[in-house]
Amino acid sequence: MKPAGQKIMHGVGASPGIAIGHALHVGRHPVQVVYRHLEDAAGRRDEIERFDAAVRATREHLTQVRDDLHGPMTDYSYVIEAHLMILSDKMISQRTVDIIREQSINAEWALNQAVSEAASFFDHIQDEYIRARFADVEYVTDLILRHLVGATSTALDQLEGKGVVVAHDLSPADTTSMDLDWVMGFVTDMGGPTSHTAIMAQAKAIPAVVGLRRVTAEINSGDLVIVDGSAGVVVINPDEDTLHDYRDRQEAYTLYAQEILTKAHLPADTADNHRVDVGANIELAEEVSTVLTYGAESIGLYRTEFFYITQKTRPNEDELFLNFKMVAERLEGRPVTIRTLDIGGDKFLSDVGLPEEINPALGLRGIRFCLKERELFKEQLRAVLRASAFGRVRVMFPLISGVDELLQAKEVLEEARVELEERGAAYDPEMEVGIMIEVPSAVAVADLLADHVDFFSIGTNDLIQYSLAIDRVNEQVAHLYQPMHPAVLRMIQQTVAAGHQAGIPVAMCGEMAGDPAAVPLLLGLGLDHLSMNALAIPRVKQMVRRTSRELWTALAAEALGFATATQVIEFVHRELAKQFPDLLPLGGDPAGDEA
Amino acid sequence: MGEDQVIKNLAVTNRLGLHARAAARIAETVARFDCSVVLKKDGVEADGASILSVLTLDAPLGSEVIVQAQGQEASQVVQALGELFDDKFGEGA
Numbered sequence: 211m212k213p214a215g216q217k218i219m220h221g222v223g224a225s226p227g228i229a230i231g232h233a234l235h236v237g238r239h240p241v242q243v244v245y246r247h248l249e250d251a252a253g254r255r256d257e258i259e260r261f262d263a264a265v266r267a268t269r270e271h272l273t274q275v276r277d278d279l280h281g282p283m284t285d286y287s288y289v290i291e292a293h294l295m296i297l298s299d300k301m302i303s304q305r306t307v308d309i310i311r312e313q314s315i316n317a318e319w320a321l322n323q324a325v326s327e328a329a330s331f332f333d334h335i336q337d338e339y340i341r342a343r344f345a346d347v348e349y350v351t352d353l354i355l356r357h358l359v360g361a362t363s364t365a366l367d368q369l370e371g372k373g374v375v376v377a378h379d380l381s382p383a384d385t386t387s388m389d390l391d392w393v394m395g396f397v398t399d400m401g402g403p404t405s406h407t408a409i410m411a412q413a414k415a416i417p418a419v420v421g422l423r424r425v426t427a428e429i430n431s432g433d434l435v436i437v438d439g440s441a442g443v444v445v446i447n448p449d450e451d452t453l454h455d456y457r458d459r460q461e462a463y464t465l466y467a468q469e470i471l472t473k474a475h476l477p478a479d480t481a482d483n484h485r486v487d488v489g490a491n492i493e494l495a496e497e498v499s500t501v502l503t504y505g506a507e508s509i510g511l512y513r514t515e516f517f518y519i520t521q522k523t524r525p526n527e528d529e530l531f532l533n534f535k536m537v538a539e540r541l542e543g544r545p546v547t548i549r550t551l552d553i554g555g556d557k558f559l560s561d562v563g564l565p566e567e568i569n570p571a572l573g574l575r576g577i578r579f580c581l582k583e584r585e586l587f588k589e590q591l592r593a594v595l596r597a598s599a600f601g602r603v604r605v606m607f608p609l610i611s612g613v614d615e616l617l618q619a620k621e622v623l624e625e626a627r628v629e630l631e632e633r634g635a636a637y638d639p640e641m642e643v644g645i646m647i648e649v650p651s652a653v654a655v656a657d658l659l660a661d662h663v664d665f666f667s668i669g670t671n672d673l674i675q676y677s678l679a680i681d682r683v684n685e686q687v688a689h690l691y692q693p694m695h696p697a698v699l700r701m702i703q704q705t706v707a708a709g710h711q712a713g714i715p716v717a718m719c720g721e722m723a724g725d726p727a728a729v730p731l732l733l734g735l736g737l738d739h740l741s742m743n744a745l746a747i748p749r750v751k752q753m754v755r756r757t758s759r760e761l762w763t764a765l766a767a768e769a770l771g772f773a774t775a776t777q778v779i780e781f782v783h784r785e786l787a788k789q790f791p792d793l794l795p796l797g798g799d800p801a802g803d804e805a
Numbered sequence: 806m807g808e809d810q811v812i813k814n815l816a817v818t819n820r821l822g823l824h825a826r827a828a829a830r831i832a833e834t835v836a837r838f839d840c841s842v843v844l845k846k847d848g849v850e851a852d853g854a855s856i857l858s859v860l861t862l863d864a865p866l867g868s869e870v871i872v873q874a875q876g877q878e879a880s881q882v883v884q885a886l887g888e889l890f891d892d893k894f895g896e897g898a
Contacts, residue, residue, distance in 0.1 A: 331861040
C-alpha cells in the first residue's frame with residue numbers, strides 16, 4: 211500500500227524533538243443542535259432536570275481535570291476555575307433554565323440562545339483581552355452540549371494507543387485530561403511558541419508544532435506523521451527515504467537532548483575558550499524564574515510596553531519602579547537590560563491618545579515618541595534609575611537613528627538623575643546606558659554613536675525590516691525577509707567593528723540570536739552577548755560550546771563574500787553539516803535537502 | 806431587619822482593571838451574602854453575582870463603579886466589596 215505522496219507543512223516549533231507516529235484527530239466537531247418544542251409543564255420540568263444533570267456532569271468533569279493538574283500545568287488551574295465559574299454563571303445556566311421555562315424549547319436550543327445573548331454583551335466591550343475571553347464561554351458551552359447530547363468524549367479521552375494528537379486548538383482542560391503517556395507529539399492549527407500547549411509539551415518533552423493554520427484539513431486519522439518540533443515542520447505520509455532520514459535524526463536528537471539539558475545551567479564557553487553571555491528576552495517580571503531555569507545568565511532585553519498597552523491610564527513611577535526592582539532582585543546580581551518604552555501610536559491604548567498613522571513603522575514610535583512625551587519618558591527613566599540601586603540594571607534606548615536623538619535621550623536621563631538627587635533617592639551612578647541598533651542609519655554612524663554609550667544591542671527583527679524594506683507580516687513579500695542577506699551580515703559586522711573599536715560590547719537580541727543554526731556565524735561576526743526567547747537557551751548554549759570562535763571568524767569573513775542570501779545559507783549549512791553532523795535536526799528545513 | 810439598600814462608589818485601582826480574575830472575586834463575594842448586587846458604570850448595569858456580567862462593565866484601572874446592594878446583608882456586602890477593591894483583588898501592586 212503506497213501512500214499518496216508526502217506533504218510537508220511549516221508551522222511554529224513549540225517543543226523540540228522528533229515524533230513519528232500515526233495521527234489521531236481530536237478535533238472538537240461542533241455538536242449538531244436541533245430545535246424541539248416542549249408540550250407541557252412536565253416536559254419543561256424534565257428538560258430542566260436534563261439540563262441540570264448535564265451541568266452537574268460538566269462540573270464533575272472540570273473539577274476532575276483541575277484536581278489532576280500537576281507539575282507546571284498547576285499554573286493553569288485558574289483557567290479551569292474560570293471555566294467552573296462560567297459554568298455556574300447566571301448568564302449561562304440560570305438564563306438557559308429561564309428560556310426553557312418561558313419559551314418551552316429544548317435545553318440545547320435554549321443554551322445556544324443564552325450564549326448568543328451573552329455574546330451580544332461581549333461584542334460591545336472595548337478591551338480586546340476581555341472580549342477574547344468569550345472563547346472560554348464557548349468552550350464551556352460546548353462541554354455542556356456534549357453532555358446533553360451524550361457525546362461526552364471531548365475526543366481526547368479517545369486516545370487508545372500511542373499517537374500524534376492533531377487538533378484545531380487545545381485548551382488546558384483538553385491537554386490535562388489526556389493521558390500524556392500516550393501522546394507522541396502535538397500538531398495544531400492554532401497557537402504560538404508560548405501558548406499553553408507549547409508550555410505543557412515542553413514540560414513533558416513532547417515534540418510539538420503549532421500555528422499550522424489548516425493542518426487539521428490535511429491530516430486524516432491514521433496517517434503516518436512526522437512532527438519535527440525543532441524545525442517547526444510536519445511531514446504527512448512521508449516516503450521511505452524521508453522516514454529513514456527522520457528516524458536517524460530522532461535518534462541523534464534523543465542523545466543530544468539528554469546532553470544539553472544536563473548542561474543548561476553551565477556557562478557557555480566556545481571550544482576555544484571565549485565566554486559568551488547567553489541571556490533571555492522577557493516581557494513580564496513573572497518570567498524571571500522561568501528563564502533562569504532555562505539557563506539564562508542575564509536578561510538581555512526587558513520589554514516595558516506591557517504596562518502601557520494593557521491599561522488605559524499610564525503606570526506611575528512607583529508602579530514601574532517596584533516592578534523593575536523586583537526583576538533586578540530576582541536576578542540576584544545577574545544583569546538586566548531594561549529597554550525604555552518602544553511603542554508606536556498603533557499599540558497605545560493609554561491616555562496619550564495619538565492620531566492614526568499611515569505608516570506606523572516609520573512614524574512616531576520608539577525613542578521619537580518618548581522624546582515627544584518627555585515627562586512620560588522621564589518618569590520611566592526615574593523608575594529605572596531607582597531600581598538600579600537594587601541590582602545590576604542597565605538602560606537601553608530603542609530606535610535610535612543618529613547621535614542627535616541619543617544625546618537628547620541622555621539629556622532626559624540626566625534630568626531624571628538630578629531630580630532623584632534632589633529627592634535624595636538612591637540610584638546607581640554607574641548605571642550603563644546602551645542603545646538598540648535597529649535602524650540602518652544607526653549602523654552607518656555606529657562609530658559616532660559608540661562614543662556616547664556603554665553597549666550596543668542589535669535588534670535584528672527591525673534592522674532586517676528597515677534595511678530590506680520588508681514587512682514580513684505582508685505575505686506578498688514575507689519570503690524576502692532574509693536574516694542571511696549579505697546586507698544584513700555586513701551591517702552586523704560593521705556594528706560589531708564600531709563597538710569593539712570603541713571598546714564596548716555588542717549584543718544581539720533579535721530572533722536571529724536564538725537560532726542555533728545562526729549562532730556559529732554570529733560568534734564569528736564577533737558578537738559578545740546573545741539574548742533570546744528562553745526556550746532557545748539550552749540549544750544555543752550547546753552550540754556555543756561546540757563552536758570554535760577562531761574558525762568561525764574565518765568562515766564569517768568568507769560568508770561576507772557571497773552575493774546572495776541563498777549562497778550564504780548554503781555555505782553556512784554546508785559548514786554546519788561538516789562540523790556538527792550529529793546536530794542535523796537543527797540545520798533548518800530538512801525538506802530542502804529533498805528537492 | 807428588612808430590605809436595606811446601600812449604594813457606594815468604588816474605584817478600580819488594580820493594574821488590570823475588572824478582568825476575569827477580579828470579576829470572579831466579585832461574583833464569589835456577592836454569592837456569600839444574602840442580597841442582590843448591581844454594579845453600574847457608564848449606563849451599563851451588571852449583576853454582581855455573574856462573572857460574565859461583571860466583565861461586560863469594561864472597567865479599566867482608574868475607572869469608578871457604582872455598587873448598589875439590596876437585601877438583608879446589603880451593608881455587609883458593600884463593605885466586603887469595598888475591601889476587595891481596596892485590596893486590588895489580591896493582585897498586589
